[in-house]
Amino acid sequence: MSLKAFSEYLLLEKKYSKHTAHAYVTDIETFQEFLNDFYDSQAILKVGYSEIRQWIVELVNIGITNRTINRKVSSLNCYYKFLLKTQCINVNPLKKHKALKVGKKVQLPFSEQELKSVLENSANIVDFESARNYFVIELFYATGIRRIELVNIKLSDIDFGNNQLKVRGKRNKERYIPLIRSLMHTIKTYIEYRNQLPVIDDKDVLFLTQKGFKIYEKLVYRIINKYFSEASSKAKCSPHVLRHSFATHLLNQGADLNAVKELLGHTSLAATQVYTHNSIAELKKVYAKSHPRNLR
Template identity: 55%
Template sequence: MASNIQPFQDYLVKEKNYSPLTVQAYISDVQAFQIYLNDFHDSLSLEEINYSQVRSWIVVLIENNISATSVNRKISSLKSYYKFLLKTKQISINPLLKHKSLKTAKKVQIPFSEKELQDVFEFNSYSNDFEGIRNQLIIELFYTTGIRRAEMINLTLNNVNTVQKTIKVIGKRNKERIIPLLNCTIELIEAYKHERNHLEHVNQKEMLILSKNGNKVSESFVYRLINEYFSTVSQKTKKSPHVLRHSFATHLLNNGADLNSVKELLGHASLSSTQIYTHSSLAELKKVYQEAHPRNK
């Protein structure tokens, strides 16, 4: 890593409280731009560039079939980097000050249906041992709390309060939120903890969700697990923990929950992030509208 990027990494970790994966993505994007400068602009330093070099990098990325969404993410990383350089007085003008993001097609996330969720709980064969109960609990927690994959993986035993029927979740930027638990989820947690106590080796004793070897589960493991179980009940192309989070929000809204409450449960900073889930509720809204409006009698 170039020495001038290290302070930026420290800033992201210590001041912005970004997750390791987010920090890694930011640093990788800035380093990719430096490599581009080395190859095409006589090793121009990051501090010396102007917007023309950024614009030419964008052209190269597009020519290499990098999607507009990915290009926007890379440029967002650069914007954060140059804001940091400006803040620390290493530059006097931000070269990306007037940059406008590329237009991207809005992707409508398709949630699992309520029937698909019912089927995944009722028709999958979960073994009555540690792994079977743990797998069911992972799906249960995603669907009944709406937590993110990283939040799930980092849950500790101390985060769960079965007396108050809540879990404490550490979200983005280390922001804490409390989410209520359903009785069925609490019963499953208790059953899982009973099996967990019989594991031969537990290396990470504080973590809630463990592998059979007693270690914290990985993000790829959780993704594969969700994909595998939902492949038995759904024909949807994307079957991931995020689709389960999306289903949680959509089903709450479809059944009468207000947007602000869903926002708090999801841990969103603003309503605009939560409003994407209202698109999936449009069919339900149309149905209610048709049934309720006096002019349709």
């Protein structure tokens, strides 16, 4: 079974993004290259768990992290499930595999003061680029959306009557996010500058480059990194840290965990709970200051 068929399965049936499908295929090609050194070209259809374990050991020996190894094995497992589904194999050799242990990765959000500083310093809107960049920052912090979700927003996704935004999440699942009043003003300002662009290649897309083309993920990352690197000492200043900040700050202010889950577009509460470690720290402060037994 060709990897092209597997890639089409990921894109069309699983509704994965092109980036994700490409990553899966690359991981499988890495395993195939390992097999080519010891077996024939069809070995990937014949090997058992012992051969896969040899590959895992080699990845460990060359210094690949457990987290990355787990991702590669997960890609391979997905491929074997596809081969089972298409009746190319009878048994998934990874059926009983257990993921390698990884340490919990705690990602610190931007502080409320850092957010305030960036929003105040970037509020001087004088042209299309400054209007767009400010809008990108404020939209991330006001909605907690993912970078790819921001890139794919269309003008028609904004409901000005109900002050809400339609977002297409993973696997094209749609959700609606309420928009705060200040953000509605920012949107209108940006659209005024957007309409003044001499050329617009894709009139349906909300976020554009200065040349009128659809904005791309690397540019969105550079915008966030530029503004927040000047206001924060954190090693990582990315759109995902802003998403993390959105969730953490809501929880710190007493927002319901299930409500935050819906806003983020998570399918399970467990995915949202990773953002609660900072809110728990905030609760500890409140508890220490407020509990009668602690005030003696």
